[in-house]
Amino acid sequence: MLGTDFFMELSNRGIQPSIQRAKILEFLWKERIHPTADDIFDHLHHEIPTLSRTTVYNTVKLFTEHNILQPLVIEDKEIRYDIDTSLHGHFKCESCGNIFDFKADNEGSAGIRELEGFQIRERHIYFKGLCSSCSNLK
Amino acid sequence: MLGTDFFMELSNRGIQPSIQRAKILEFLWKERIHPTADDIFDHLHHEIPTLSRTTVYNTVKLFTEHNILQPLVIEDKEIRYDIDTSLHGHFKCESCGNIFDFKADNEGSAGIRELEGFQIRERHIYFKGLCSSCSNLK
DNA sequence: GTAATTATTTGTAATGATTACACATTTGTA
DNA sequence: TACAAATGTGTAATCATTACAAATAATTAC
Numbered sequence: 001m002l003g004t005d006f007f008m009e010l011s012n013r014g015i016q017p018s019i020q021r022a023k024i025l026e027f028l029w030k031e032r033i034h035p036t037a038d039d040i041f042d043h044l045h046h047e048i049p050t051l052s053r054t055t056v057y058n059t060v061k062l063f064t065e066h067n068i069l070q071p072l073v074i075e076d077k078e079i080r081y082d083i084d085t086s087l088h089g090h091f092k093c094e095s096c097g098n099i100f101d102f103k104a105d106n107e108g109s110a111g112i113r114e115l116e117g118f119q120i121r122e123r124h125i126y127f128k129g130l131c132s133s134c135s136n137l138k
Numbered sequence: 139m140l141g142t143d144f145f146m147e148l149s150n151r152g153i154q155p156s157i158q159r160a161k162i163l164e165f166l167w168k169e170r171i172h173p174t175a176d177d178i179f180d181h182l183h184h185e186i187p188t189l190s191r192t193t194v195y196n197t198v199k200l201f202t203e204h205n206i207l208q209p210l211v212i213e214d215k216e217i218r219y220d221i222d223t224s225l226h227g228h229f230k231c232e233s234c235g236n237i238f239d240f241k242a243d244n245e246g247s248a249g250i251r252e253l254e255g256f257q258i259r260e261r262h263i264y265f266k267g268l269c270s271s272c273s274n275l276k
Numbered sequence: 277g278t279a280a281t282t283a284t285t286t287g288t289a290a291t292g293a294t295t296a297c298a299c300a301t302t303t304g305t306a
Numbered sequence: 307t308a309c310a311a312a313t314g315t316g317t318a319a320t321c322a323t324t325a326c327a328a329a330t331a332a333t334t335a336c
Contacts, residue, residue, distance in 0.1 A: 117270030132255030
């Protein structure tokens with residue numbers, strides 16, 4: 001997905017393109033900040049003054065169904081969206097609120113005795129604490 | 139914490155005991171079902187007809203501050219509470235909704251290059267999918 | 277190319293778990 | 307027993323998300 005043809009990219013993924021969808025995809029792709037639906041709205045409604053919050057919610061739902069996005073539930077009352085759908089961990093800094101990705105050695109399902117016979121569909125790993133910048137400020 | 143003296147147990151943990159607090163602790167201790175605040179309320183308001191939802195919310199907050207409970211954020215719109223505050227994983231079955239504990243080999247903070255200099259305060263691991271019972275029903 | 281059909285977007289209203297708050301009740305203490 | 311502090315209660319507010327119906331845009335059939 002290089003360049004700026006997010007329209008094309010949507011088509012390729014079997015999604016009917018629209019300006020709203022392309023802009024939302026572009027934002028997610030370029031700024032990899034695990035935004036909430038509201039973050040997306042706040043950022044784009046200058047560019048698309050008619051944009052509706054509902055459209056953002058509809059779109060992230062659509063993208064999630066097409067596996068373009070992975071919803072992150074770390075805090076109650078905010079769903080964040082990660083355009084990297086691969087398995088990795090997330091660290092949320094309790095001070096600055098930023099989210100950092102980290103490689104999670106996926107021990108996988110194998111070896112977990114309690115989950116024998118279970119079908120695992122999603123794996124989530126998240127840590128909380130202070131990022132290094134915020135640690136140093138203390 | 140054996141027997142039924144949850145009053146005593148609260149005192150030992152530096153919490154002023156009350157009937158409400160003792161009953162909530164008892165419920166959490168005996169039924170290890172990772173309930174929501176509402177689950178706790180639903181179960182106890184027969185026994186304590188005057189029980190208020192707010193009391194349940196206040197109490198789980200208090201218990202959390204005293205490290206008696208660990209809040210689990212797995213789905214948006216529901217905070218569940220686990221009386222086992224040790225590090226372990228949670229599996230939520232998407233069919234029956236039950237939550238299962240599993241041992242999570244804590245690779246710990248060590249070895250995660252991206253988190254060097256970070257202060258990790260909480261680790262959460264949760265999976266979703268179908269438990270073995272629900273898998274077999276298909 | 278135009279009309280008809282379908283998909284997408286929009287704005288407002290509803291939802292529902294959690295929190296705020298003010299008042300009532302209970303408990304501990306002098 | 308009386309007073310002060312802590313705890314519990316019920317109602318109202320909050321706020322992210324969802325439901326829904328009307329408006330707009332895009333696609334298809336002719």
